[in-house]
Each structure stands twice: as structure tokens, then as C-alpha cells.
Amino acid sequence: MEAFGLLVHGFAVLLTWKTLLLMMVGLVLGIFVGVLPGLGGPNGVAILLPLTFTMDPTSAIVMLSCIYWGALFGGAITSILFNIPGEAWSVATTFDGYPMAQQGRAAEALTAAFTSSFIGSLVAVLLITFLAPMISSFALKFGPPEFFAVYLLTFCSFVGLGREAKHKTVISMSLGLLLAGIGMDTVSGQLRMTFGSAELLRGINFLVAVIGLFGISEILLTMEERLALRGHAASISLRVVLSVWKDLPKYWVTLLRSSFIGCWLGITPGGAIAASFMGYNLAKRFAKDPQSFGKGRIEGVFAPETAAHASGTSALLPMLALGIPGSGTAAILLGGLMVWGLNPGPLLFVEHKDFVWGLIASMYLGNVVGLVLVLTTVPIFASILRVPFAAVAPMIVVSCAIGAYAIQNAMFDIWLMLGFGVVGYVFKKIGIPLAPFTLALVLGNRAEDAFRLSMIGAGGDLRVFWSNGLVGSITTLAILLLFWPIIDGLIRRVGLARGGASTSR
Amino acid sequence: MTAIRPEQLMSQTDIEIVVDDPTAPDENSPAVVGTGTIEIIVSIVLLLLAVTLGYDNWRTGASWDSTGPEPGYFPFYLCVVLAGGSLYGLVAALLARRAGGEPFITRAQARRVMAVFAPTLLFCLVTQFLGLYVASFLLIAGFMRLIGKIALWKSLLTAFLFTAIMFVTFDIAFDVIMPKGPLEAAFGF
Numbered sequence: 001m002e003a004f005g006l007l008v009h010g011f012a013v014l015l016t017w018k019t020l021l022l023m024m025v026g027l028v029l030g031i032f033v034g035v036l037p038g039l040g041g042p043n044g045v046a047i048l049l050p051l052t053f054t055m056d057p058t059s060a061i062v063m064l065s066c067i068y069w070g071a072l073f074g075g076a077i078t079s080i081l082f083n084i085p086g087e088a089w090s091v092a093t094t095f096d097g098y099p100m101a102q103q104g105r106a107a108e109a110l111t112a113a114f115t116s117s118f119i120g121s122l123v124a125v126l127l128i129t130f131l132a133p134m135i136s137s138f139a140l141k142f143g144p145p146e147f148f149a150v151y152l153l154t155f156c157s158f159v160g161l162g163r164e165a166k167h168k169t170v171i172s173m174s175l176g177l178l179l180a181g182i183g184m185d186t187v188s189g190q191l192r193m194t195f196g197s198a199e200l201l202r203g204i205n206f207l208v209a210v211i212g213l214f215g216i217s218e219i220l221l222t223m224e225e226r227l228a229l230r231g232h233a234a235s236i237s238l239r240v241v242l243s244v245w246k247d248l249p250k251y252w253v254t255l256l257r258s259s260f261i262g263c264w265l266g267i268t269p270g271g272a273i274a275a276s277f278m279g280y281n282l283a284k285r286f287a288k289d290p291q292s293f294g295k296g297r298i299e300g301v302f303a304p305e306t307a308a309h310a311s312g313t314s315a316l317l318p319m320l321a322l323g324i325p326g327s328g329t330a331a332i333l334l335g336g337l338m339v340w341g342l343n344p345g346p347l348l349f350v351e352h353k354d355f356v357w358g359l360i361a362s363m364y365l366g367n368v369v370g371l372v373l374v375l376t377t378v379p380i381f382a383s384i385l386r387v388p389f390a391a392v393a394p395m396i397v398v399s400c401a402i403g404a405y406a407i408q409n410a411m412f413d414i415w416l417m418l419g420f421g422v423v424g425y426v427f428k429k430i431g432i433p434l435a436p437f438t439l440a441l442v443l444g445n446r447a448e449d450a451f452r453l454s455m456i457g458a459g460g461d462l463r464v465f466w467s468n469g470l471v472g473s474i475t476t477l478a479i480l481l482l483f484w485p486i487i488d489g490l491i492r493r494v495g496l497a498r499g500g501a502s503t504s505r
Numbered sequence: 506m507t508a509i510r511p512e513q514l515m516s517q518t519d520i521e522i523v524v525d526d527p528t529a530p531d532e533n534s535p536a537v538v539g540t541g542t543i544e545i546i547v548s549i550v551l552l553l554l555a556v557t558l559g560y561d562n563w564r565t566g567a568s569w570d571s572t573g574p575e576p577g578y579f580p581f582y583l584c585v586v587l588a589g590g591s592l593y594g595l596v597a598a599l600l601a602r603r604a605g606g607e608p609f610i611t612r613a614q615a616r617r618v619m620a621v622f623a624p625t626l627l628f629c630l631v632t633q634f635l636g637l638y639v640a641s642f643l644l645i646a647g648f649m650r651l652i653g654k655i656a657l658w659k660s661l662l663t664a665f666l667f668t669a670i671m672f673v674t675f676d677i678a679f680d681v682i683m684p685k686g687p688l689e690a691a692f693g694f
Contacts, residue, residue, distance in 0.1 A: 054680050167597070171551060171590040174583045178558060181583070185576040192576055193561050216625065223621050224614040226529040386524060390653020391645070395667055397625050398641040401632065402671065406681045414629050421625075425618075429609060430544050448579045455573035 003130050010357030014365060019062055022055075023362060026063040027370050030070015035078055035381050036392060041071040041312070042328040042438075043214040046207060047399045049336055050406035057340040058355050062362040064336060065316075068329055069121070069366045072312050073374045074381065076113035076305060081106060081382050082231030089272040089308040092280040096293060096300025103296050106234035110378055111244040112301040116255060118371045120309035123259035124266065125363040128317045132349070132360075135321040139346035144453035145464050149474035151447040153481065154324050157268060158436045160484035168432045176437040179204045180444025187452050199412040206335045206442045208404045208413045209420045213434055214328070215400040216421025219393050221428060227389050235379045244298075251302055254283050258303045262310025266326055267318055272311040279307030313363065320356060321346060324443065328435050331442045339407070530617050536608030541598055543609045548595035552588055559584030620652050636686030642668045 014020070033044030045067050052060035075090035080097035093113060100109035142150075155173055162169045182193045183203030194200040248255075258279035265275040283303035284293045293300050315326030316333070323344035325331035337344045342352060349356055374381075404417035424434060458464035466472040480487065559581055566575035567582075610618070624644055631640035646664035649655045675681040676694070685694060 050675070050681055051679060165597075167590045167593040171587060171594065174587040174590060175551070175554075178580055178583045178587060181580045188576045190565060190576045192565055192580060193558050195561065219621055220618050223617045224530065224610070227524070227526040230523045388524070388649075388653050388655065389526075390655060391649050391663055393621060394624070394628075394645040394648040397621075397628060398637075398644060398667070398671065401628070401637060401641075402675060402681075402683060405637065405683060406675070409682065411633055411684060414632060418625065418629055422622075426543065426547060430540060430547060432547075451579065452573055460569055460573050 003133055006133075006353065006357045007129060007361060009353070010359075010361030011365070013058060013354050013358040014062065014361045019059055019358075019362075022059050022063040023066050023366055023369065024373075026066030027070040027073075027366065027373055030067035030072075031074040031077075031370075031374060031377075031381055032070070032384065033067065034071035034074020035384050036396075039215075039218065039396060041068055041075075042210065042332055043218055044068075044071050045329055045332050046210045047215055047396070047403045049207060049332070049339070050403045052336065053339060053406060057337070057342055057352070058358040060336065060340055061333070061355065061359050062366075064333060065359060065362060066366045066370070068312070068333075069363075069370050072121075072309055073114060073117055073370050076117065077110065077374070077378060077381055078231075078385065080109045080113060080301075081234060082385065084231075089276045089312070090304075091273075092276040092304035092308075093301060095280065095304075096295070096297050099294070099296035100298070100301070101232045101234070105296065106232050107236045107240045108244055108298065109296075109301050110234060111236055111241050111375065112298050113305045114371055114374050115244065115248065116258075116302040116306040117309040118367050119255055120259050120262055120306035120311075121313045121363070121367045124263050124310045124313035124317075125360065125367070127263055127314055128320065128363070129360055132317050132321040135317075136346035136349040139322055140350070142346070144450045144457065145467065145471045146474065148447060148450035148454055149465060149471050149478065150322060150324060151443055151450060153474055153478040154439065154443070155436075155447075156478040156482035158439070160481040161268070162433065162436070163274075164431060164433045166485065169436050172427070172432050172434065173436040173440045176440025177444045177447070179209070180206075180441050181448065186445060186449060199410070202408060202410075204416065204441075205407055205413060206438075207332070207339070207407050208416050209441055210328075210332055210335070210438060211400050211404050212417035212420025213424035213427075213438070215396060215403075216417060217424030217428060219396055220421065220425045222389070223393070231382075231385075234382070236375050241375060247298075251299055253286075254299050254303050255306050257282060257286075258306035259310045262307035262312075263314040265307075266311035266314030268326070272308045272315070272327065275311035276304035276308040279303040316363075319344070320348065320359070323348075323446070325439060328438050331438050335442055530611065530613035534611035534613035536611050537615050538609045540607050540609045541602040544598035545595060545602070548591045548598060551591035552595065555584045555588035555591060559588065624648055624652075632684060634686060636689055637683040638668050638672055639686055639688050641671065 014023075029048060030044060033039045033048075034041070039047075045064055048067055049064065052063055055063070072089075075085065076093055076097070079085045079090040079093040080101050083094050083098040085091040085094055097109045097113060100106065139146075158173065159166060159169045178193075180203075182200055183191070184201065185192050191201070258275075261278050261282065262272070262275045265278070266272070280293075280300060280303050283299050284290045287293065287299065312327065312329070315330045317326065319325045319330040319334050323334065323346070325334045334344050337348075342348065342355065400417060401414050404413045405411070407413060427434060427437075454464050458467070464471075465475045562577035562581040562584060565577035567577040568575055569578070624647065628640050628644040631643060642664045644664075645667055646660045649660035649663060650657055653660075672683075675683060
């Protein structure tokens, strides 16, 4: 068990007072971010990223990932107590969580949510611990063509499997890739798309774009809504916690199923939102009495929360092993890696053992500490919602500006952030998805480099992407996924025709 | 099934958190502009962007030379994809327009959104000339007082505390230097 030994080493890296303190700070900030309207996992991580610029990479990633775990925990609090999902992935939690709170079982629902979050993450972390080193050592054999094929697979699966209108995903992705190309070309050193502007020479920084797209635009969107709320305040007693935990084994099927769904959708770009709904719907379908869902059933809290956390956590697997983020938040963490001077990709496991295993160990520890923290401090965090949004909104704007400026010490970036805020607001309102844009912006240069290096190596022969079994099957899979909606339609039509033929007979 | 009024249910938990939103947008407010119109505008803007960037990349060199693709090759074809996507979006939006669409934003919502956007724009301008911390103080105090209708002393105190905490955290503790103006210069920073 090589992974186990390395994990123990990771814990040794982690167990210093400074790291543990940063972990607590990260968790508290994260829950804060998760509870507040107008802020969520990706924006919270993006805004707080500048805090970590002067830290060493291990402390930085521990703090940032703890912000992420905290945000995942925090989203459940508002869903259950106020019927307001703090995050899109907690929408399914409101279906049964809020009715439970209305029946005076808020403490029970919260315990269920936090516990299942913990279980979901734990399953995903176990998966990362044992699978990520294997994938990364396999990926060490990859050359530029293989990497380009994997990038292509990521992009194509977004288009083929995404739920948004296809042309909107394509627009979002090509725009992201284009903006990533602005500035100095890394292969030839020539300038591209700068139009003589000195500010554009540096290129468009990924994190500046993310802060605008998620932070500023989210505030604009939040202001459109009615911000009044009424809800329950609940504190959790040890008795309730123990009674919920005692019943846990009864729900092992639900928990396990949701964990699997979450892990699968986290690694592929399905995401936590899809996972939480799928977890909920499957739990409902397999229940003996599906009509009791939506009226305050504890399984209706277990199922989506487990799936959302499993997915949110396992999204870090492809980021660690291959340098390809599985979610928006993972993409921002990847951006962080580059700022701290690390080169994402399979070499991370070889060159930066402390960093990788410190991060994995912090996933275990962060989730345990996070669980205890939320169970004991729910009343405090629920009362944060008493703070009027008129006080919160300008503070978020200031934090965004600090974050955007700190990345390259450029005033231009603050304006860029504002511009991206408007773009994000408009895109969200007309249904152009932002996740493919984010992913394309962070991976753009790497994907282009991989493509051009393979072309240089192969003398411009496109057949290099089918030159061996591995790269050929990845490329073919990518193209299949790109056209998946059409293929799926054809299969269905054939099935229908056959079904129709048999009934007419 | 007996109907239970929500108030009865509420009373079962000890404390209740109530936050009001006095300036909430009116639900019956008329639409300023339809989603379809915005989709058409965005498609046209993206199309123009694709053409501009595409031309620039074509000028840089979008073909193959002896070593492989030229620098403009990859972005040029992305421009083609982007142009195709936005053209499709434009046609789809134009066709859907006849069926009528949902509002992009209502007048009441637009007023609220501008109430955040305009101060944010001003904040960026002030940051450019007076530095980030002064701008931050003005934004928070002004926003809380004028838009949130929160008591003046609370607004000023919150703004001062938040700005001070940010200054200590970033400029002093973490060495992340923010843009500064004449006020900070007077104190020797």
C-alpha cells in the first residue's frame, strides 16, 4: 500500500499549528460564503485566492480547499432553515429539508445534511487517494498528442453531454479559448489579438475573469430577486445527532448510490448540481412509497447532499492527476496552482509529493473538522442572514476588486473584472453556460500548446491523433461525445422503428 | 388531511429569523426589454468580435509553414467556430422572436440592478484616483446609507471597520499591496 504510506506522510505535513489554523480559518470563511446569498463556492474561492499569494503552496491549497468544503457545508444551512438554496447544488436539499424544518425537525434535517455531506466527501476522497496516483503514473507516459486528445475529450463532453443549448456551449467555449490566446504566443513569441494595447500584452488573466464572471455578476443577479426571508433558527443537540447517526445504517443503500452517482458526475463534467438532482430522483424512484418524498423525509436530505459532496470532491481527481479540472471551483484551484508556481499535471505527484499528499490529507481532516464545526455552530451561521444585503453587497464588491487587483497589481484588471461582471450577468440571463468558458480559459493555452507540439512532432500530419491505440481511442471517444445528441437520437429512432414494427405485427 | 397554517408550524421552533426587503422589485413591473432582443444583440456583438479577431489572426498568419501551424492558426479557426455558433444563435433568436419571449429584465429589477452597478462603476473610478481603501470606505458607507437606508453611524462604523480590517489583512499581514492615493500618502504608506 504505497498510497497509504504517502497519506501518512501527508498528515505529517499537515499537522503543524499554522496549517491547522489556516484550515479552521478556511472552513469558517467557506461556511460564511456558502450561507451568504450572492456568493458561492467558485466566487468565494476566487475572491479569497489573493490571501494565499504569499503563502507556500501547501498552506495555500489547504486553506482554499477548506473554503470549498466550508461552502459545500454552508449551502445546506440556508436550504433547510430558509428554503433558500445558498448554492445551486442545494436546491434538491430544500425539497425535503425545508418541510422537515417546518415540522420542527430542523436539527434532524441539518444533522442529516452535514453527515451525508461528510460521507459523500469521504467516499470521493478514498477514490482520490487510491485512483489519482494510478492515473497520474499512467499519464506520465502521455506525450503532447495524448494530452491534446484528453483536452479535446473534456471540451467535447461539455458540448455533447451538457444540458444547455449546444450552440450556446460552443459559443461559450470558443470565446474562452480565444480570450486565452490573447497576448504573447508561447510557441513563436509573436503577439496575437492585442491590437497594439500594452495592457493586453499580458493576456487576460483567468482569475480576473472568474472574479468578474462569478462575483460581480452574482451580485447583480441577486439584486433582481426579492431578498426578504423568514426562517427557523435551530441549534443541534447531541441527542439529535446521536439519534440520526443511529439510524444511518438503515439508509446505506441510498448513501452508497448517491456517493457513486456523485463520484461519477464529479469526474466527468456533469457537476454537483446534476449529481444532487440525480441522487434525489433515484432515491425517490427506488423508494417503496415515492409520494412521501417532498413532505419531510430524511432520505430526501441524505440523497442529494451525499451526491453533491461526492461530486464536488471527486471533481478534484482529474485536476490533481491530469491537470484537467472537473468543475468551476476545481478550475479556479488549478489557476491557483499556476500562481503558486506549480505546474499542474501528472508530474505533480512526482515533483511535489508534499503538496499533493498534504492536500489529500487535508480533505480527510478538513471534512472531519468541518462536520464538528457546522454541527456546533449552526445558530451563529444562520444568524449571519440577519445582516442586510445592503451591507454585504458593497463588501463583496470591494473583496472582488482587491482580488482582481492583487493578481498582477494592475488597475486595468479591476476594469476587466467589471466588464466580465456584465458579460457574466448577460450570459447567465440568456442561458450561455459559464462553466465551459471558465474551463476553456484556464486550459486554452495548454490545449493549444499540446496541439502545436504534436503537429510539429508529426510534421503537420493530423493522423498523429490516431497514431496508437491509446490516443486513437481517446480522440474517437471525444468525437463520439461531441456528436452524442445526434447519435443518441439515431439510436432512439431505430429503437422506435423496431418497437413500432413489432407492435404493428 | 387537516390543513396546518404556516404560523402554527413556525411556532414550534424557538427563535425565528425574519429579514425584510423594503425595496424589493415589484412583481408586476413592465418589461424593459425581452430576452429575445438581448439574444439578438449578443449574437451580433459576438459575430463582430469573431470577425475582428479572425481578421487579426489571419493577418498574423493562419496557415501552415514548414514547422506546423502558424501562431494565428488555432485562434483563427476558433473565430470561425465562434462566428458559426453566434450566427446560428442569431437565426434561432430571430425565428423565436415571432413567438414572443419572456422579459429579460423588468423596470423594477433594472432599477435595483443599476443601484448596484452604478456605485460599483463609481467605486472603480474612485479607486483609480484616490486608491482602493478610500473608495472602499465611500462605497460601503454610501451604499448602506443611501440604498440600504441603514442608520448613518452604523454605515460609517461598518465601512471604517471593514476597510481597516482589509488594510491590515492585505497590506500589512499578507504583503499584498493595493493601489493607494493621497490619503495613504499623507500617513506615510
